[in-house]
Amino acid sequence: MDERYDVVVIGGGAAGLSGALTLARARRSVLVVDAGQPRNAPAGHVHNYLGREGTPPAELLAIGRGEVEGYGGTVVTGRVAAVHREDDGFRVELDGGAAARARRLLLATGLTDELPDVPGVAARWGSTVLHCPYCHGWEARDSAVGIVSTGAMGVHAATMWRQWTDDVVLFVHTGVEPTDEEIEQLAARGVRVVRDQVTGLEGGADVRLASGELVARDAVVVTPRFTANADLVAGLGAVPVPMEMNGVVVGSFLQADPTGRTDVPGVWVAGNVGDMSAQVIVAAAQGLKAGAMLNADLIEEETAHAVAQERSVAA
Known part of the structure; x- marks a missing residue:
C-alpha cells in the first residue's frame, strides 16, 4: 500500500468519510484509514441527522464507506501508528508495517470520553x-x-x-x-x-x-472529560489546547480556522478532534468543508507549479 495519495484521511467516522467523499468527487486520490472504533458505537441510533434520524451508527458508516468507494476512494480498516513529515508531504505508517504517502492530511480521529x-x-x-x-x-x-x-x-x-x-x-x-x-x-x-x-x-x-x-x-x-485524539500529529506541531466551558476546563481540542486548516502546513481537522460539541451531522458538515478547502489548497499549489513550468519553458 506504499502509494502516494492527494489526501490521507485518518479516521473513518462521519467527519472523515464526508471529507473523503468530497475529495473523491473532486477526482482526488484519497485514502481513509479507520480503526473501526467509533465513539458512538455504544449508542443505538444517530439523532438530529436530517434524513437519517434514528439510523444505527454502524449502518450510517457502512453507507458512507460505500459512497466513498463508489467514487474511487479507498477505505481500509487499520490503525495509524505514526505520521512523519516527508519531502513535500507526509508518510503515514500503519500497524503491521504498511505505509502510504500523502500530500495533505485530514485528521478526523475524534475524542475520548474520560468517564x-x-x-x-x-x-x-x-x-x-x-x-x-x-x-x-x-x-x-x-x-x-x-x-x-x-x-x-x-x-x-x-x-x-x-x-x-x-x-x-x-x-x-x-x-x-x-x-x-x-x-x-x-x-x-x-x-x-x-x-x-x-x-x-x-x-x-x-x-x-x-x-x-x-x-x-x-x-x-455524567460529565466526561473530552480529550482530543491527537497524539499522532503532536510530532508535527499540532498540540491540543484546553477547552473551557463556563470557566471550567472540560477537555481539549485541536485549534483550526473555520475551514479546518490548522497552524501546521498541510494538516486539516474535522469532527470532534477539533470541536467536542459537534454531533454527527455537524461533524459530517465539517468534513465536507475541510474536503472542499483541501481540494482548493491543492488546486492553488498545482496552479503555481504549472505557471512556474510555463515560465521555465518560455525562458
Missing part, C-alpha cells in the same frame, strides 16, 4: 448512562434522571435535562457545591439536590449512595 471513576458507569455508557440531552433527551423524556456531578458542570447539566423531564435529581458526589443562587434556581425548577457520595450504579441506572440508600433512576447523566 468518572464510579462503579457501573462504564458498563452502562451509551445505554442508561448518558451525557448529551440533544443525543438522548427525547428517549429519556418523562423518566427519572439522575445527574452525578463530578465537577463544576452539575448544575448546568441538571437545568438542561429538566427540559425533557420534571424528575431530575442532582447528586453532588465529588462535584462543586452549588452556590446559593444555583440552589434557588434548582429549587425553582423542582430539581432535588442530594449531597452524598455515589458508590456505584445498580440495576438499570439506580444510584447507590454511601449512606446505603438506593435512589431509583431510569437514566444517569
